[in-house]
Amino acid sequence: MRRLYISIILTVIGSLFIITWGLDKIVAKQEPEQAQNEYAIYQQLIEGFDSQLSISSTEELATLSEALSEAYQVTLLLDKSENIALPSELSSKLTQMGGLLLASETQPYLLKKLSGHPDYIIQLSLPAVEIENQNINILLTAILYLGVCLILLIWLFPLTRRLYLLTNTAASIGEGHLNARVPASRFSYISLLESSFNRMAAQIEKLVADNKILARSMSHDIRTPMSCLRFGVEAAMDTKDITKKNVYLARMETELTRMEDMTTAFLDYAGMERQGFHLKRELISINHLLETINADFQSLADQHAVILEYQVSAEFIKQDVRLSLDFHWCYRAIQNLLSNAVQYAQSTVTLSAYCQNNFLHICIEDDGKGIPPESIDSIFSPFVKLDADRSRELGHFGLGLAISEKVVHWHDGSIHAKNRAELLTSTMKNAKETTQLIKEVTGACFIISLPLQAEKKIL
Structure with a gap:
């Protein structure tokens, strides 16, 4: 400084x-x-x-x-x-x-x-020329320069103070305190730099946290297949029966396949952060995107004996809302939510969309058993599975909702989950009517909110 x-x-x-x-x-x-x-x-x-x-x-x-x-x-x-x-x-x-x-x-x-x-x-x-007082000139010149220096110091103090805080925060992050942030101030000359620095720090903190979760989950989940492989190798070496040996080798091959699938899923999630910098954005009709997803998932819904419905108003179809999105990743984000909804639903899954308060809202609702209230805050964390029956042996690693959240975040949106009963409580005014409906209504609702940008077109 x-x-x-x-x-x-x-x-x-x-x-x-x-x-x-x-x-x-x-x-x-x-x-x-x-x-x-x-x-x-x-x-x-x-x-x-x-x-x-x-x-x-x-x-x-x-x-x-x-x-x-x-x-x-x-x-x-x-x-x-x-x-x-x-x-x-x-x-x-x-x-x-x-x-x-x-x-x-x-x-x-x-x-x-x-x-x-x-x-x-x-x-x-001729009249004598008046000789100016040189001492006064020197004094006035000195006052001028000192005044300029004083004004500069007053102007520089807030700037250097903010730079000092920025330097200390960067040093604190370097020492491992990843939650350190530059405090906001409306008198800062470098507020844009500070907000960019805080966003960068938040991304670093999230990336490190995801990597820790990934390492911890892999170290925990890889022990079971490794133990099975060791047991299979020992059993195959000890037995002289060719039939049993082949059975052990087949089990070992199955465990290797599971390990490969697990490692591939974990590494794909770990590399997703790089994908966010290479999005292929294009103007996409939201109605066309949702109609495509609804048609593609009808076969999966039929397999689970579930009715998949796409519900939008005639006004929404007429508006033909278009946003600058990456079609592949947005398709995948909604696909993960629909897959969960179809597998958890009892009879019906509803896909809907509407515009409100300068945001596009995409809702996926099911009539399943819903989400435990204590798990709603952690449901989008990676490697979190609410259903113990959906094991990793079946290819479920608890990454679907985490991937959906990342994709929505890339598009400057938000995603949150609620139970349908909770939504009814916030919309119904009659207490008796609400209580009766809550007893009858079950299931979860996932809502994706994307900002309506300048690319929106109303035809």
Whole structure:
């Protein structure tokens, strides 16, 4: 911070010095012209004296020059030309209009050779130039520079304070405190940088947390197939029965397949963060996307004896809402939610969409047993499985909802889950009617909310 202060102050002070030095040079060049303008009246006056003295006789010159000096209240002297020692280039200017302007140590004066008497020269003393007080100038200059420095320090203090906090926060994150953030301030000059830094820190914290969960889950889940493989190897080596040996080898192959599927799923999830930087966005009709997903999942719904319905209003279809999305990943996010809904539903799964408060809301509802209230906050965490029956041996690793949340986050949206009974409680006003319906209604509802951007089109 000290280097920042010094560099800015030196830059500003140096700039002021160069600017004032240049202005002084310009003023110095203009001073002779200003002096000529100030003494123009005296040059006219000496021309008048020359006219009057030139028509007089030589004997009357001294008396007339004294009379003119008293009449005009000026100092007018008469002298012989031979008594004035001047260089030849200046001597030639004694006859010019307005005379020759010279200056002594005390005051300036004009010299003029009389037109009618070339042997004589008149000298007209001019008012003395007022010498400016140099001490006051120095004091004012010092006040100027000190004032500029003080203003700079006042302006720099909030900036350097925020930079200091940013540096400390970065150092704290480097030491392992991943939850450290730069506190927000409306007086900050670098609020955009601070918000970007906080977003980066949040992404790093989430990435590290996901990697820890991944490592912990893999280390836990890989032990069972490893133990089965070791048991199978030992059993195959000990038995001499070819049939049993083949059975053990078949089991080992099955366990290897499960390990391969598990590792592939875990590594795919770990590499998803890179996919978020390479989205292939395009304008997509939301109604077309949902109709496609609904048609593709009819066969899965038939396998589970579930009715899959797509419900939207005629107005929504007419609006033809279009958003800039990655079709593949959005399809996959909704697919994960629909797959869970179809497998948990008793008879019906509903896919719907509507626009409200500048957001597009996509809802997936089922009439299954719902979500335990204590698990709603953690349902989108990776490797979380609410149903113990859906084991990893069947290919369920608890990543579907986590992937959906990531995809929605990539598109600046949000996703949350509620039980259908909870939704009814927030919409129904009649307490008795609500209580009766809650007893009858079961199932879960997942809602994806995406911001309506400028790409939205209303046809």
